[in-house]
Amino acid sequence: MASNDKISSAVDSKTAGLNRNGRPKGAQNKTTKAAKEAIAEAFEKMGGIKALCEWAEKSDDNRKVFYSQIWPKIVPLSVGGDQDNPIVTEIVQRVVHS
Numbered sequence: 702m703a704s705n706d707k708i709s710s711a712v713d714s715k716t717a718g719l720n721r722n723g724r725p726k727g728a729q730n731k732t733t734k735a736a737k738e739a740i741a742e743a744f745e746k747m748g749g750i751k752a753l754c755e756w757a758e759k760s761d762d763n764r765k766v767f768y769s770q771i772w773p774k775i776v777p778l779s780v781g782g783d784q785d786n787p788i789v790t791e792i793v794q795r796v797v798h799s
Contacts, residue, residue, distance in 0.1 A: 753767075
């Protein structure tokens, strides 16, 4: 067996049965999934939504942190309507004479 044949044989045996295409579309990384589950569990143990609301209402700084850092990470990134109820944009210009 030539040297190149040995290398090819070794590579083929190590990669046999592996998914060369990676994870299916939309499937989460196991580490990411575990981290999200741990964060959700900690959130619930710390009082859940009620505690989050109380914390945000405690001070203006907390409210700013909530709306600038937490809220943007949990709302969907895209906003869209459906065909039956499209989003309508209206631009109104007013000229005020004094």
